[in-house]
Amino acid sequence: MKIGIFGGTFNPIHKGHTYTAQKIIENNLADKILFMVTATPPHKVYVDTSAQHRFNMTKTALDGESLVACDFEIKKGGKSYSYETLKAMQEKYPDDEIFFIMGADMFMNMPNWYEADRLRKEFSYILVDRSDAFENPVFKEFAEKQIKDFNMKVEILKIKTPDISSTEIRERVKKGLDIKEMTDEKVEKYIAENKLYRQTVTDDIIIDTIKSKLSEKRLKHCENVAKVAVELARIYGADEKAAYLAGYAHDAAKEITLEEMNELTLHLDLDEHIRSSKALLHALAGACYLKKTFNISEEVYNACFYHTMGRCDMTVLEKVVFMADYIEPGRNFEGIEEIRELAYKDIDQAIVKAIDSTLTHLMKTNKKIYYKTVLTRNFYLKQ
Numbered sequence: 001m002k003i004g005i006f007g008g009t010f011n012p013i014h015k016g017h018t019y020t021a022q023k024i025i026e027n028n029l030a031d032k033i034l035f036m037v038t039a040t041p042p043h044k045v046y047v048d049t050s051a052q053h054r055f056n057m058t059k060t061a062l063d064g065e066s067l068v069a070c071d072f073e074i075k076k077g078g079k080s081y082s083y084e085t086l087k088a089m090q091e092k093y094p095d096d097e098i099f100f101i102m103g104a105d106m107f108m109n110m111p112n113w114y115e116a117d118r119l120r121k122e123f124s125y126i127l128v129d130r131s132d133a134f135e136n137p138v139f140k141e142f143a144e145k146q147i148k149d150f151n152m153k154v155e156i157l158k159i160k161t162p163d164i165s166s167t168e169i170r171e172r173v174k175k176g177l178d179i180k181e182m183t184d185e186k187v188e189k190y191i192a193e194n195k196l197y198r199q200t201v202t203d204d205i206i207i208d209t210i211k212s213k214l215s216e217k218r219l220k221h222c223e224n225v226a227k228v229a230v231e232l233a234r235i236y237g238a239d240e241k242a243a244y245l246a247g248y249a250h251d252a253a254k255e256i257t258l259e260e261m262n263e264l265t266l267h268l269d270l271d272e273h274i275r276s277s278k279a280l281l282h283a284l285a286g287a288c289y290l291k292k293t294f295n296i297s298e299e300v301y302n303a304c305f306y307h308t309m310g311r312c313d314m315t316v317l318e319k320v321v322f323m324a325d326y327i328e329p330g331r332n333f334e335g336i337e338e339i340r341e342l343a344y345k346d347i348d349q350a351i352v353k354a355i356d357s358t359l360t361h362l363m364k365t366n367k368k369i370y371y372k373t374v375l376t377r378n379f380y381l382k383q
């Protein structure tokens, strides 16, 4: 028997998924398809639907004979690598041929996967081409070379799938709209009964999570920054709620390792200076962590992202958080009183003074100065 493995978060499963699977069966590319529901990754605790709910919905949408929901990765927990899952399925079904089902975009990424060589040599593939990928010469050349180099067995299924996404389903449910056309009736019922996709992440939840991650000392600093940020927001006209959240959250990544900071910011194009400096990178990593875990707003993201080196033409919220970080009552260094007073009168000039003081400190302690900090200073310097 040919068994196809169809991996996904299925949050929730929809007609695009089931249509693809049915076409695979109809075309005799597989006799049975296992919908491998991924476990919930350790981050995203608050925004993700539990793995059990995702599995239950997947199960209820499938016939259980040719299309079957599989909770192997959920039971295993943690991060699952495709290679390990496929290996386990091969052991479970030793007399059957295991096919990994993937989209064309994933096929391009395979060289970066865990155990990429073995993965490509040891298993068979069903490549679902939804967007005429093979008409793109770059893709075609890459795919043909990969198939040849690794002697891969690849079946290609060219189909047009219904244009449905799980994200859209979740958004519709949140707005109270029906999702009849998009997924199985039983899934819609399950979502309603279990009140899925209706909860939003509140600022309180974000702050509580941050509280559990920071040391007492750092937390006190963040509390102070939040309070001062609200005062400044009131004076200069920024959203006070956003100022409080950004103030609390700005140093969310302050106490993780440099490796972890780099991991969180992998998708950003950063130079070696930033990548090797915890003092600089923690701000960017914190913003990325908050975005990934809680999907915070763009404004709060930027206020956290730029809190250490600032940038030219900052938003009011960015300035407020930048200065609150600098003048909060726990800060105690030479010249702080003057800068504190200035922050309430002329925030732009306070930014210049704050940066001057940081640069002086960096020079005295023989540390490198990052050019973007200088650009921020120059921008706000009155000539």
Ligand code: DGI
Pocket: 221, 251, 254, 277, 279, 280, 283, 307, 308, 309, 325, 358, 362, 367, 368, 369, 370, 371, 373, 374
């Ligand atoms: O995270 P906090 O300690 O609350 O404050 P912060 O985010 O403003 O970080 C301050 C640290 O960042 C301090 O050690 C000085 C450092 N820093 C600021 N600008 C630069 C810088 N470090 C380097 N190497 N270059 C800079 O331009």
Ligand code: FE
Pocket: 250, 251, 254, 282, 283, 307, 308
């Ligand atoms: Fe910081």
Ligand code: FE
Pocket: 221, 225, 250, 251, 325
């Ligand atoms: Fe700080």
